[in-house]
Amino acid sequence: MSEQTERDGDYEKHGGFPVYRHDPDNGGPHFGRLVEALRVVQDLxxxxxxxxxxxxxxxxxxEALAALLAPYTAPEGQYPAGRSLELPGRGSLLMLPWTAERLGAEGVRATGVFRRYHMGGNGAAHGGVLPLLFDDLFGSVTHAYGRPISRTAYLHVNYRKITPLDTPLKVEGKVDRVDGRKTFVSARLTDEDGTLLADAEALMVVLLPGQP
Structure with a gap:
């Protein structure tokens, strides 16, 4: 956590977000298994x-599975999806099944693959999933840097090469500069050989108290 955040003393009170806390046991020992099975179903x-x-x-x-799970819906921030840091995509089916390898003020690095579910056409990842990858990464980048809860103000993606499916890839992002409530961030998506597939830049804006 940054020096500025320590001075603020109210990191988790910015904006109208619920307080999220990592709870590795919240989903039980079979939650990761459930998420992966559902990802396979998505692919199929x-x-x-x-x-x-x-x-x-x-x-x-x-339909039977939906009926089984329906009685256990919970408020935002109280279910394991999105809070299970040890699982790919933090256990959220919305997020890409990537895993953070580095998470710190100097930047964030994650690795993973685009699966069949993410195909756009002709064996390539859908162009729309790349902004999702970058946007989620930038949330982690600003958090790891110690910035308060922020929203994406703009996100620009440059598509440099076709992004393949079922191929190990790496994405790295960092904070470039901070100006008041504004955090300017950038990231690069590469393959294992370092070939640049896409890059992005974004502006993240710190929420005001109570702001949704």
Whole structure:
């Protein structure tokens, strides 16, 4: 946590966000298993051409799973999805299944792959998932730097090369400068050989007290 944040003394009170706390046991020992199984189902749902009777059975099982989980919905910040730091994508199906390898004031580095679920066409990752990757990364970058809760004011992505599926990739981001409530950040997405696939820059703005 930065010196400025320590002086503020109210890091978790900025904006109208609920207080998020990491709880590795919140989902129990099988939560990671559930999330991965659901990711596989997502991959299969967009890449299979099953006969009608199989689709019918799959729909019934999906509806049964939804009915099983529905009674346990919880308020934001009280469920394990998004708070399970040890899981890819922090255990959130919305987030890409990437894992942070470095998280500090000097920057954030994460590794992962784009799966079949993320395909746009012709074997490449959908262009829309790259802004999601960068936006989520920039949230981690500002947090690791010690900045209070912030929202994305703008996000610009440069697509340098086709981003492949099922290929280990790396994304690195950092804070470039701070100006009052503004935090300017940038990041690069590369393959294992260091080839630049995309880069991005963004402006993150610290929320005012009570601001959603």
């Amino acid at each position: 749902a967009v890449s299979t051409a099953a006969p009608p009777e199989v689709v019918e059975k799959a729909a019934e099982q999906a």
